[in-house]
Amino acid sequence: MSDGRAKAGGRRALLIVLGFLSFAAVYNGLVMSPVLESIAREFGISTGTAGLVVAAYGAPGIAVAVIAGPYSDRIGRKPFLVIGPFVMGLATLVAAFVPSFALIVAARICSGVGSAVIFPNVNATVADTFPFRERGRAIAAVIGMNTMASVAGVPIAGIVAEATSWRVSVGLVGILSIVAAAVLFVRLPHAQGTNRETRIRALYALILGDRSAVAAITSSFLGALFWFTWATYLVVFFQRVFGLSEGLAATVALTQGLGVLIGSQIGGRLGDRIGHRRIVAGSVVISGFLLFLQTNLGFPLVATALINLVLSCVIGARFATNNALMTEQVPEARGTMLALSASVASVAIVVGASVGGLMVDGPGFGALGTFCFAVAAGSAVIVLRFVREEPMDLEVQPLR
Numbered sequence: 001m002s003d004g005r006a007k008a009g010g011r012r013a014l015l016i017v018l019g020f021l022s023f024a025a026v027y028n029g030l031v032m033s034p035v036l037e038s039i040a041r042e043f044g045i046s047t048g049t050a051g052l053v054v055a056a057y058g059a060p061g062i063a064v065a066v067i068a069g070p071y072s073d074r075i076g077r078k079p080f081l082v083i084g085p086f087v088m089g090l091a092t093l094v095a096a097f098v099p100s101f102a103l104i105v106a107a108r109i110c111s112g113v114g115s116a117v118i119f120p121n122v123n124a125t126v127a128d129t130f131p132f133r134e135r136g137r138a139i140a141a142v143i144g145m146n147t148m149a150s151v152a153g154v155p156i157a158g159i160v161a162e163a164t165s166w167r168v169s170v171g172l173v174g175i176l177s178i179v180a181a182a183v184l185f186v187r188l189p190h191a192q193g194t195n196r197e198t199r200i201r202a203l204y205a206l207i208l209g210d211r212s213a214v215a216a217i218t219s220s221f222l223g224a225l226f227w228f229t230w231a232t233y234l235v236v237f238f239q240r241v242f243g244l245s246e247g248l249a250a251t252v253a254l255t256q257g258l259g260v261l262i263g264s265q266i267g268g269r270l271g272d273r274i275g276h277r278r279i280v281a282g283s284v285v286i287s288g289f290l291l292f293l294q295t296n297l298g299f300p301l302v303a304t305a306l307i308n309l310v311l312s313c314v315i316g317a318r319f320a321t322n323n324a325l326m327t328e329q330v331p332e333a334r335g336t337m338l339a340l341s342a343s344v345a346s347v348a349i350v351v352g353a354s355v356g357g358l359m360v361d362g363p364g365f366g367a368l369g370t371f372c373f374a375v376a377a378g379s380a381v382i383v384l385r386f387v388r389e390e391p392m393d394l395e396v397q398p399l400r
Helices: 002-030 033-043 052-058 061-075 078-095 101-116 118-129 132-163 166-187 200-208 211-231 234-242 246-252 254-274 276-296 301-327 331-361 365-386
Strands: none
Touching: 002 052, 002 078, 002 101, 002 118, 002 132, 002 166, 033 052, 033 101, 033 132, 033 166, 033 234, 033 246, 052 101, 052 331, 061 078, 061 101, 061 118, 061 200, 061 331, 078 101, 078 118, 078 166, 101 118, 101 331, 118 132, 118 301, 118 331, 132 166, 132 246, 132 254, 132 301, 200 211, 200 331, 211 276, 211 301, 211 331, 211 365, 234 246, 234 301, 234 365, 246 254, 254 276, 254 301, 276 301, 276 365, 301 331, 331 365
């Protein structure tokens, strides 16, 4: 009995540590969204061009995660979970002080290098520790903590930027990331790699030769493309459509974080009970349709905020269930699989921020909503048609 309580306590402590790290990483990724208009004004550029600081953050993950993933399977997760947030935080601090837009973009690229190794290793650590039928709830707990970056972080970033400057807001997030690296170094248990013998090329061959795994990655890319195209310009949407100030628009946009927080907790638990695949497909297409309505029908502010809350709840259910589904596609190459998924998510950030910027500067948010709905529908079709859900747990690793 005492051993069981100790084991459960160790798992809870692990989730708290990983949740804090995820909070810092998500906050680092979101901090630029509420200050895009301020950056555009300071450097005399369009808001769409300013969105390059978001795209730059995602760009390194395209290559870095793919390279680092197999080494995570071979040497363990902790080195990546300590070095990643340190690099991310240091580069974010640099971005807060450099004098030109080009240097900000360069610093955000460096920050993205650190960020790229965090989320695959967080999810892989959870999957290494929790069996499949408990995994949705465990991942939901981590998502619940990192979603507080959207609930509290984005409004705070906008309010701090409005009260002081965008540079102060960004710099504080850099400090938080460095603190997270220190906490992980001290508190995270060390575990050996789960596949220390297989060559890197063979790990990727396992994934690319599995039709379900390839389909899961493709569906995940489309779902991420839908979400990041919208999330990057959410604050700008409320500023332009309703004429809100930066701080007030960021505060209204907290409906996104609150919705994801609620939805992820429901989705993770529901997925553990009825299966993750149906939750993944249903949530992405329903939220995409709600976004189409929100951006095309011209609702008043209160109704728009409520719709945004609901669509965020629905898509939030996808986050935990999609991660749980991905962890069991090729469990013997779990870190590599999740790294590849993170890589395509980084592509989605770059493409979403870039395409979204063109739409915001051109045809407007109606076109953006239509694009997102089409992409979300494609994601749902692929996951229902081609992705399997068969729990294949490897031996769960003890904490030590």
